[in-house]
Amino acid sequence: MRLLRHDDPQDKTMTNQENTARLLPDVAVHAQPHLAGALDWVGMAEIQVPVRFDAGDGDVQRASARVGAFVNLKRPDKRGIHMSRLYLQAEQALSTQTLGADTLQALLRGFLDSHADLSDRACLSIRFEHLVRRPALRSANSGWRAYPVTIEASLTGSAFLLELGTEVVYSSTCPASAALSRQLIQDQFASDFAADATLDRAAVLEWLGSEKGIVATPHAQRSVACLRVRPAAGAPLQLISLIDRVETALGTPVQTAVKRQDEQAFALANGGNLMFCEDAARRIQKALDADAALDDFHIRVEHQESLHPHDAVAYASKGIDGGYGGAKF
Template identity: 30%
Template sequence: MSKPINTSKNNKSPIRYNEPNGEYDADYKPTKKDIKNFPDIQNGRSSLIQGTPVAIQQVGIHNFRLPLKYQKREGGSIELETKVTGTVSLEAHKKGINMSRIMTSFYEFKNEYVFDKLDVILSKYRDDLNSFDSKILLKFSYPMMKQSLRSGLEGYQYYESALEGHLNGNGKFKKILHFDFVYSSACPCSYELSEFARNDRNKATVTHSQRSVARISIEFDEIVWIEDLQEMCEKALHTETQVIVKREDEMAFAELNGSYLKFVEDAARLLYEQLIKDKRIKDFRIICSHQESLHSHDAVSVILPPNSSFGEDISHELWSSLIHTS
């Protein structure tokens, strides 16, 4: 039973209120009218703003996960766990946003092909939150069955990918696909020195090579399949890391590395040569990172086409994200 509590200092005029019931009420089902009367601090008056009342460029949710459907180039679809970042702009006079509306927008379209509905999703949660700009980033690992070089064995290669969308206040929609391609880079200088030592002094040597990553970012309207990007990268670089390897495959991989030696500058230009020819690609950026086995640092490069809207200045966090681990 609730008891009156005396909170006055002189104990002469007690302030009375009921102690709250500590039991969870599983049977309580609020009506729409009840919910309408609930406190809504996020949409409160501007006087509730803490700090300087200025506009916020992006506010929303990060690392919200759910399975989404993706179309495959050869037909059919695949459902992949996707990490979602969804944000909107916030005007200076507004306290905050109802972030759950971003999540519910995705669940509304969870059975649709995400490539086809990205602009619709952005428009919906932008309008639901009464904002000007909305942005989205979907991160996922896309599997492809790859065959070994000589043994004929097959295994799944997983490609780290991200689909990015931006809808601004004027209704302009931009769609970007990020794709990571992991390959081996054998150093041309090391190869020449190794050959010289073997021929000049009969010394056993090994050319240094390392796991390397190319991150391809493309802006597009007409769909460019993830399979297309993988094929462009493989055609340019030839030395993709392998899934299942027997001795004959390892020998083949050593031969491939010897046939396609490359500095990080070479890798960027070879990829550029492939992407610049594809008319579906409106703009692109290529970032290469050779995670050196000789040096204690990495070798990196960035290349853009003329008049690109992608930035050439890359943050430490982006370089660090290129390190791929099992």
């Protein structure tokens, strides 16, 4: 080891650093007895950090995320927690490791270990968007869809809970409106073709291809299925397979690249998938019930009506965990 002379510049730097450290005040260590009380959660929201995520296809994408990191404050005599410890642990783990159950559980355990005298519960929330390439319905084109992803994890003792959330946007065509439209088309046909007239096939085909053949159209609207699922123990975060299950069940997910043949195929899909919001919720419920990789799930579907200014909404769940309850998801 090199001996430093009293006038060595490095020696002076070290001394200055030590003096600065001694002089930095820490008012958080001073209790406030008149405000004593345990707190449910204390931490930080909207932490900006990059995350690495594999949606189930082996393609690890990097995304800009917003993170919430919290622990409880069980000791009423302590004024606060060590927020910088939460931040530094979250930043290091999330920016360098791929998101998964093991990574998140270890991070939450680190939160508690660094607050062993203050906390016995920790939670984490992560929000970002994941890009998935989706093929066109008929043409050889494809395009990107950005699916929102929410990951929430908590640790209480040895009890670890993990939930994955996303949204699927789709088109919903109203069955009642379709029936009313068909009746009007029938009425128009009866008006244009006398009951005792001999029908000419070519004339009927021409009529069907004219505006008279579609005097009324059913109302359809962009709709959203909000999903929150709890993977089974040991199951990976399979975002793409979850999305595929739901979009297949609905039959009318929104498209990316659209040529005329794709738009026609989309119109055909809408005609073959008439649904109320109740129908959509049950379709998704049935699809997710069949997924053994999910322990529980909660669904909220919202049909953003074109007929009136209020939306039609339905909820469904597997029903194992009553903690989901309430029409507010």
